[in-house]
Each structure stands twice: as structure tokens, then as C-alpha cells.
Amino acid sequence: MGRRASIIVSILLVLLTGCGLNNTEKIEFSKTDFRHITFNHKDYSITDNEISKDNIRNVLVKDYKVIWINAHTGKILSKVSNNSCTLAIMNIFQTSDKLLCIGIDDKYFQIAPKDQTSNLLNISRFSSKNTNVELDSGDDILIDDNNCRRIFYRGEAYYITSEEVSSDKVGVYIDNLAEVRLFDAETGKKISNEERYAIYNKGEAKDRVNWFYGEVYSIKNSKDDEESLVVKINNVYRRAMKEE
Numbered sequence: 001m002g003r004r005a006s007i008i009v010s011i012l013l014v015l016l017t018g019c020g021l022n023n024t025e026k027i028e029f030s031k032t033d034f035r036h037i038t039f040n041h042k043d044y045s046i047t048d049n050e051i052s053k054d055n056i057r058n059v060l061v062k063d064y065k066v067i068w069i070n071a072h073t074g075k076i077l078s079k080v081s082n083n084s085c086t087l088a089i090m091n092i093f094q095t096s097d098k099l100l101c102i103g104i105d106d107k108y109f110q111i112a113p114k115d116q117t118s119n120l121l122n123i124s125r126f127s128s129k130n131t132n133v134e135l136d137s138g139d140d141i142l143i144d145d146n147n148c149r150r151i152f153y154r155g156e157a158y159y160i161t162s163e164e165v166s167s168d169k170v171g172v173y174i175d176n177l178a179e180v181r182l183f184d185a186e187t188g189k190k191i192s193n194e195e196r197y198a199i200y201n202k203g204e205a206k207d208r209v210n211w212f213y214g215e216v217y218s219i220k221n222s223k224d225d226e227e228s229l230v231v232k233i234n235n236v237y238r239r240a241m242k243e244e
Contacts, residue, residue, distance in 0.1 A: 027063045027092065027102070033074040034067060035121050036114060037102070039092060044100070045117035048125075049110040051101045056108060060100070061092035064187060066147045074123050078244075085126050088146040088189055105146065106189075141175050141216055147188035148181045148211065151231065151240060158229050158240035165230050165237040171218035174229070179213045216240075 030036035035046045039061050068077040071085045090103035092111070101108045109121055144150040149160045153174075182191045185207045214232030219239065229240040 025061045025063070027061060027065075027089065029067065029076055031076050034069050034076050034087070035074055035123075037111065039063075043114040044111040045114045046102055046104075046121040047110045047112055047117055048119045048122050051095055051099070051108040051110055053108060055095045055097065056093050056101070057096050058094040059091050060094055063092070064088075064090045066144070066150065069123070071123065071126065086144060086146050087126065088187060090187060141177060143177065143179060143181060143213065144188075145181075145190040148183040148190055148209075149188045150243075151177075151216075151229075153216075153229065157243040158231075159243055160231050160233065160238055160240045163239040165219065165239050167237065169219055170230050170237060171220035174216045174218060176215045177213035177231075180211070181213070182208055182210045185209050 025039055028038040037044050037046065066086060066088050068084050068086055069075060070077060071083050077084050088103075088105050093101050093103065093108065095101060095110075100111045102111050105126075142152040144152065144157070151158050151160065183189055184191065191208065211233050212235075214235070216232075217230040217237075219228045219230050227242045230237050231240045232238075
């Protein structure tokens, strides 16, 4: 191997090992207040210091999840309820200033060691997302715009999988959503009409998914009837599994 080739290989190795990306580490949230997190065996708190997207550099921990919190206390909930809000959490990042931050919805907030944090994230930032309806008492089916692969029915969350369901497994008709969503392929987050026009004008429609939501049914002849629904997506019956 020539000297030039050796240099190129060395540079590639540095780039691959120096990026700091951890695909196995996950973010753990305090059940009593989501603003306190743990990753890499260290405790951190989410501050109210918002970071500009332009300052984001490296992904340190790749972890995407959707959580439900009490809109007043920050307590993590097991399902949607009155006065709750849904947050899309994505990754731990490093900034150009070597600070750490976490992605929440479409914003980024600095995180700091728990014992060095005084200005905790202000939960009222997300007050406009409050769920102020009694989902437990109604039969309306709602699509989660923070993750369009998720729907809510009778207070429970169901995740629409890629598993197709044969017509003989389709049970009782429940509702017809008759809605369309364009969303991000990775996060599932709905893309607004303004973003949609910008994407098409720039010809950047990759990594986007377009779904037409049709009828919703129960599923029959299955041991997990009560744990699943059938949702017609782009004219294909797909299984939606109840989330824990």
C-alpha cells in the first residue's frame, strides 16, 4: 500500500471512530419528571436554553421515542389523558461549542449534569399541544401528528405496523379516517403544508412517506384480537398493535 493510500485509510478510520455515535445507548427518563434523563450512566437535566439548529454538529446518542407527559408536572404517562401532551424525543447531540443538547419536537435544548442545573426546561412551552379531550369516553380515532404511524382509540395508542392483514382477518367496521398525511420517514412527524410546498419546489421529496388513511376495523380469528386493529393504508390492510 502506498503512502498516499495509507493516509487516506488513516483519515477514514479517524472519521469513523471519532464521530462519537452510540447506536446502542438509549435515553432513560425519570418517571416523575421527564426533564431528568440518564444516558451513558450519567444523570442530566434538560434546561430551558434553546439551541439553534445551525449549531448542531454530531449525533452522540441515536434514540427516537414518543412520550406522553402531564402538561403541568412533566410526569411521564402510560397513555394519552386529559391535560397531557405528546413529545417527540430525538437523539443527544453535540453543538459547535461542545455543549450537549436533546431534540424535542422540532427544537433543541441544552442538557447539563443534573447537579449543575438550575434553569429546568419550562413545560409551558408545550402547553399549546395539551390534550383537553376525554379520549377514554369516546370512539373517535385520532392520528398522532408527532408520529403518523400511531393512532389513538378509546384512550389507547396503536402503532401501525408494516404487517399486512388478509381480508378474511378483517373484523367489525369501526370508523373511516379518510385523511392524508405526508410525514418524515424516520421520525413519523407530520409535514405541514408550508413544508410540503418547499420540499416539492426544491425537489427534495426523499425520506418522505405519504399515507391515505381509510377504514379502521377490529381484527378477528386471532389470539390477540383485543390488542390489534386493522387500518387501511393506501388501500392495503395493515395491523395496528396496541402499545404498552
